[in-house]
Amino acid sequence: MADEPISEKKRPATLGDVARLAGVSASTVSRALSRPDLVNEATRERITWAVSRLGYIPHGAARALAGRGHRAVGVVIPSLRFGVFAELVETIQARLDEAGFGILLGHTGGDPEREYEQARALVERGVDALVLIGNAQQPRLLRLITDVGVPVVTAFDYDESSALPCVGVDNEAAGRCLAEHLLDQGYDEIAIITQPTLSNDRSGKRVDGVASALRQIGRAVRPEFLIECDGLAPSARDAMGALLGGEKRPRAVVCFSDLMAIAATAECRAQGIAVPGEIAIAGFSGIGLSDMVDPPLTSVRIPAVEIGDLIAERLLAHLMDRAAVGSALVAHELLLRESTGALREL
Amino acid sequence: MADEPISEKKRPATLGDVARLAGVSASTVSRALSRPDLVNEATRERITWAVSRLGYIPHGAARALAGRGHRAVGVVIPSLRFGVFAELVETIQARLDEAGFGILLGHTGGDPEREYEQARALVERGVDALVLIGNAQQPRLLRLITDVGVPVVTAFDYDESSALPCVGVDNEAAGRCLAEHLLDQGYDEIAIITQPTLSNDRSGKRVDGVASALRQIGRAVRPEFLIECDGLAPSARDAMGALLGGEKRPRAVVCFSDLMAIAATAECRAQGIAVPGEIAIAGFSGIGLSDMVDPPLTSVRIPAVEIGDLIAERLLAHLMDRAAVGSALVAHELLLRESTGALREL
DNA sequence: GATATTATTGCAAGCGCTTGCAGTTTGAAG
DNA sequence: CTTCAAACTGCAAGCGCTTGCAATAATATC
Numbered sequence: 120m121a122d123e124p125i126s127e128k129k130r131p132a133t134l135g136d137v138a139r140l141a142g143v144s145a146s147t148v149s150r151a152l153s154r155p156d157l158v159n160e161a162t163r164e165r166i167t168w169a170v171s172r173l174g175y176i177p178h179g180a181a182r183a184l185a186g187r188g189h190r191a192v193g194v195v196i197p198s199l200r201f202g203v204f205a206e207l208v209e210t211i212q213a214r215l216d217e218a219g220f221g222i223l224l225g226h227t228g229g230d231p232e233r234e235y236e237q238a239r240a241l242v243e244r245g246v247d248a249l250v251l252i253g254n255a256q257q258p259r260l261l262r263l264i265t266d267v268g269v270p271v272v273t274a275f276d277y278d279e280s281s282a283l284p285c286v287g288v289d290n291e292a293a294g295r296c297l298a299e300h301l302l303d304q305g306y307d308e309i310a311i312i313t314q315p316t317l318s319n320d321r322s323g324k325r326v327d328g329v330a331s332a333l334r335q336i337g338r339a340v341r342p343e344f345l346i347e348c349d350g351l352a353p354s355a356r357d358a359m360g361a362l363l364g365g366e367k368r369p370r371a372v373v374c375f376s377d378l379m380a381i382a383a384t385a386e387c388r389a390q391g392i393a394v395p396g397e398i399a400i401a402g403f404s405g406i407g408l409s410d411m412v413d414p415p416l417t418s419v420r421i422p423a424v425e426i427g428d429l430i431a432e433r434l435l436a437h438l439m440d441r442a443a444v445g446s447a448l449v450a451h452e453l454l455l456r457e458s459t460g461a462l463r464e465l
Numbered sequence: 466m467a468d469e470p471i472s473e474k475k476r477p478a479t480l481g482d483v484a485r486l487a488g489v490s491a492s493t494v495s496r497a498l499s500r501p502d503l504v505n506e507a508t509r510e511r512i513t514w515a516v517s518r519l520g521y522i523p524h525g526a527a528r529a530l531a532g533r534g535h536r537a538v539g540v541v542i543p544s545l546r547f548g549v550f551a552e553l554v555e556t557i558q559a560r561l562d563e564a565g566f567g568i569l570l571g572h573t574g575g576d577p578e579r580e581y582e583q584a585r586a587l588v589e590r591g592v593d594a595l596v597l598i599g600n601a602q603q604p605r606l607l608r609l610i611t612d613v614g615v616p617v618v619t620a621f622d623y624d625e626s627s628a629l630p631c632v633g634v635d636n637e638a639a640g641r642c643l644a645e646h647l648l649d650q651g652y653d654e655i656a657i658i659t660q661p662t663l664s665n666d667r668s669g670k671r672v673d674g675v676a677s678a679l680r681q682i683g684r685a686v687r688p689e690f691l692i693e694c695d696g697l698a699p700s701a702r703d704a705m706g707a708l709l710g711g712e713k714r715p716r717a718v719v720c721f722s723d724l725m726a727i728a729a730t731a732e733c734r735a736q737g738i739a740v741p742g743e744i745a746i747a748g749f750s751g752i753g754l755s756d757m758v759d760p761p762l763t764s765v766r767i768p769a770v771e772i773g774d775l776i777a778e779r780l781l782a783h784l785m786d787r788a789a790v791g792s793a794l795v796a797h798e799l800l801l802r803e804s805t806g807a808l809r810e811l
Numbered sequence: 812g813a814t815a816t817t818a819t820t821g822c823a824a825g826c827g828c829t830t831g832c833a834g835t836t837t838g839a840a841g
Numbered sequence: 842c843t844t845c846a847a848a849c850t851g852c853a854a855g856c857g858c859t860t861g862c863a864a865t866a867a868t869a870t871c
Contacts, residue, residue, distance in 0.1 A: 180529035181827035205545035527857035
């Protein structure tokens with residue numbers, strides 16, 4: 120009954136409306152809202168009342184323009200379809216939200232060109248900081264970043280020599296570690312199914328890691344055992360099909376995502392090839408499903424949530440207290456499961 | 466060599482800077498940027514030159530404030546961890562991006578309370594429209610929406626009587642359709658593993674659908690066969706364990722997401738129960754992996770991409786041309802696969 | 812040639828909110 | 842009773858960009 124709005128209809132209430140209703144100046148309302156301690160308690164209460172009476176909602180753009188910053192950070196990722204990115208985004212959003220920051224999203228589909236565009240669009244939109252994936256940004260993007268002066272943190276790949284602060288794992292070590300495990304198990308011909316390594320430095324480094332492990336024992340990755348696909352299940356399965364149909368068959372296949380590994384396993388199953396036993400298959404990322412499939416999948420867990428937390432933390436420290444942001448190396452973890460179990464004697 | 470910035474350092478270039486450099490007024494620059502046809506070609510070229518010379522990037526907040534709208538829409542979802550939401554978000558982002566709109570994200574974790582908060586935060590942030598999930602918004606949220614007057618479209622559930630325009634499937638029909646298939650196959654004791662139905666109207670309606678199918682043949686869902694879990698793999702697996710450990714075992718289990726179904730299957734496998742044969746398991750959503758697991762999973766596909774497209778389309782039509790937004794029913798699709806194959810005679 | 816159009820551009824008034832600075836009030840100290 | 846600091850508030854000046862309106866220049870109509 121006390122709810123009928125004063126104004127005729129549309130126009131949302133402004134600071135001024137609240138001020139008028141509360142019988143104070145706009146400045147006071149503004150302060151009451153952002154620095155309550157500066158305002159007399161009685162006044163503040165009257166203002167609070169007016170605010171809810173009018174259903175007043177501060178106008179973000181006006182605030183941003185008047186110098187408070189936009190309170191938003193942009194996150195540019197290849198695609199939400201890959202679980203790790205979704206987890207990263209969700210974690211960052213949750214953490215920043217607590218501090219009143221929102222997040223704006225951009226997808227690249229793995230295209231560096233689009234990465235630039237998306238980042239730029241987000242900057243234009245006014246983000247106070249940017250999160251990018253990996254450490255292989257185009258020079259153009261790097262230039263934009265320094266020109267505009269937005270703080271940036273990159274995710275998922277730790278690289279000492281990165282131009283930007285980064286939080287991630289040592290992908291080369293991760294690749295090597297997985298390969299060594301395979302070698303230990305007796306699988307010596309290792310193939311790789313990966314996303315395009317040109318636009319994906321994480322994959323590139325993992326390949327290097329595998330190659331490095333092979334080199335230790337005097338071998339190398341055969342060119343025909345390195346297959347790129349778009350990262351989704353169908354194309355990964357095709358890739359496995361190609362591997363299986365080749366002259367020589369690999370004894371082990373490492374896929375740079377669990378999704379691809381599961382697809383590869385499906386192809387083996389379809390062709391009646393035992394996993395493990397005839398072929399070992401390993402994944403990457405350690406998504407929640409990897410231990411629910413048959414056989415449970417060996418994988419290198421990439422702690423997306425931890426990375427997201429560390430990034431959010433850094434961003435906030437910088438945004439709130441202007442603290443310098445530094446890089447952080449987080450540990451990957453080898454999840455040993457059946458898919459790379461013992462080799463069956465042939 | 467011709468790249469040294471005029472200004473000493475920081476302050477990003479403004480419209481005024483460009484105007485000065487190009488020897489015109491700010492208004493002209495503004496027009497050259499947003500309505501090129503209104504500006505003389507020669508002038509426009511000079512402006513373009515000045516823009517790139519200065520690396521000028523328009524200030525989003527100022528634009529928004531000056532009346533162009535924020536060019537952003539907010540999307541509030543339970544969690545990106547569920548593939549369908551990630552797909553929805555990605556699709557919407559991609560489509561809106563083409564039109565120069567960005568998207569702001571909010572996660573609720575399935576909590577209606579947080580849904581309100583997140584929606585409000587997004588409104589405050591200035592989104593021009595909102596996308597919500599399902600049709601069970603709190604009255605409070607509905608009020609906020611009408612108060613502020615933001616256009617809203619809800620996703621994933623089609624409901625004629627919804628207060629808001631919605632784009633989605635008929636969840637009750639989807640549930641019924643899956644149950645009927647199970648019944649056809651001879652599985653007559655159907656259990657359900659679901660996310661909490663209180664905060665999730667889609668699940669509630671699916672339950673209704675299953676119940677309705679059962680009622681057709683004079684049966685009902687036994688209370689102990691309706692189990693809620695948080696929707697993630699581990700808890701779904703536990704739920705399956707509970708089902709298996711009960712007095713009476715169900716003959717079929719429908720899970721309201723493929724992820725849960727895969728987890729449930731894992732539990733059966735661990736207990737040496739044949740799927741199908743002893744127990745049939747079906748999922749929901751039709752994620753890319755569902756036909757790669759063993760056994761391939763029967764599922765009801767919810768076309769997230771199509772829904773996202775339709776929503777983006779509607780939003781844009783409204784945002785650009787003020788067209789009214791209406792609801793749309795999209796078809797679900799029963800994907801018949803082995804996990805609900807023939808019942809084995811006991 | 813004179814007048815009506817049309818094409819370009821500049822002016823100035825904000826959009827809604829934050830903030831430095833200054834005025835007012837009040838209580839304490841001298 | 843003054844004097845002064847502390848506690849509140851209000852004033853006014855923007856933040857960077859868009860836009861209706863007016864002014865000027867260029868082109869077209871009689």
